[in-house]
Amino acid sequence: MQKAVWGRAFVYQMLDLHQLTVEAAGYGLLWNEVRGRLQALTARQVEFDPAGPVSGFLTTLAEDLRSSMMPFPDGGAEKVCSPMLDDIERLLADAGRLRNDPLQTLFTDTLRAAAGAYRACGLPLPDDMVTAVEVSFDHQSAPVDSALPIQVIATTRLGDTPSGVSAHVDIVVSPTYLDELTVFALPYVLLHECVCHVFQGPWGPGRIQADADSRFAEGWMDHIAYTVACDQARALAGGKPASSLSAVPRPGALREAADQVHRARHQPHPRDRAWAARAMGVRAARNLAELMTRLPELAGRPVEAAAAFRRLSLRLNVSEFSNTQRDLFVAAVHKATLARTEHGLVVQLRRYLERDDLVHLVEGTVKLFT
Known part of the structure; x- marks a missing residue:
């Protein structure tokens, strides 16, 4: 199993790097052939699990991928495909020398x-x-x-x-x-x-x-x-x-x-009943992050606004608030930014930026709708 994971993971990197170059030159079929060969060889490794070190498997994999393209159909194919195969060979050789998974x-x-x-x-x-x-x-x-x-x-x-x-x-x-x-x-x-x-x-x-x-x-x-x-x-x-x-x-x-x-x-899925809750959380987070960029304290400073929002979020994740209280805060932010921004949320957020009081922000935001 481990050999197959290593082989696919590293070869995929090189295939990704070279794909557009090979495709643009008109040799996409050859790229697909290498990818298909990779999947077949690693699937065989999973099924039969032959003995031997990882390094040996990766070396053989590089050789097999190269041989699957030989001979090149023409000089153009050799020109664009050889660098890809060379990179695959070098990367798998380096991976074979790794001491840690x-x-x-x-x-x-x-x-x-x-x-x-x-x-x-x-x-x-x-x-x-x-x-x-x-x-x-x-x-x-x-x-x-x-x-x-x-x-x-x-x-x-x-x-x-x-x-x-x-x-x-x-x-x-x-x-x-x-x-x-x-x-x-x-x-x-x-x-x-x-x-x-x-x-x-x-x-x-x-x-x-x-x-x-x-x-x-x-x-x-x-x-x-x-x-x-x-x-x-x-x-x-x-x-x-x-x-x-x-x-x-x-x-x-x-x-x-x-x-x-x-x-x-956070997209709808017929077998996932939790998607809407996740979608509400993501939407609320994005809305509050965007709101912070428009506040007078942070307007025109998007990097600082993003940093302030991340700090607020991580502080809330490690706070004494319970999971239920955090979810109630998210629901309140979502409601306060759903159609138009509630002025009360703006007041709470500006006060938070002034006083750095997370407890007051969370409790005050939840009270907007209770």
Whole structure:
């Protein structure tokens, strides 16, 4: 299973990087042939699981992908396809020398990025809360049954004890059905778990898990996780293969995948009754973020407004407020910004910016409609 996941994940990066060049030159059929060959070889690995090191499998995979295109039909095909095959070969060779599982590395990097987002907002996230987080990876042969268009499921279980807080993140991947969207969406998917759930407050034993239809945890905070994922992708240099699932050669692929999966989370789905609650949370978050850019205190300073909104959201996620109270706040913001902006919400928000009083903001906003 592990070999197939590594093979697909890294080859998908190179196929993505070269796709438009190959397609524009008129050799899209060859690109599709390489992709099809990749899926067939990795599916065979999953089914029969032949023995041998990961490095050996990746080397053989690169050789087989190259041989599947030989001989080139003409000089033009060789000119545009050879760089792609060379990049695949180099990246798989580098991946074969990795000492750690790239999925584990990705989770560790994502956990640090999430902790960094909280600390950047002045929230003193304890080091032992980060180190107490555990992660497990599993595989399944059947396709993932999910309302989302990806072949991975990630869930967080809070496991607080009297001695401190902890969390366990379970990640299940379907190697046989692993596609490009899943690979490029992984940083965002894991950021959702870490930003929304792992570091949920209040930071003390006895935290209560938010429900799957929580407007705040699954909607509002998912919007925050999405913006963090986009910021992380924009910060990447790109261009050079790095045998990493986060530092991909075309960072735009991460933003595109995050956007597609983020939108899918709050789109109507016949088997997902919670989509409307998530949609309300996302809409309320976007509306309040946009409102903050129009307030006199932040007008003309979009970067500062975005930072202020993120800080407000993360503070609320770690606050003493219960999950129910957070959801009531989201519902009130949604109602106050649904058709036109209620003046009372503007007053509450401006007072928050002046006094930095989160309790007054939440309680005052909820009282607008009670």
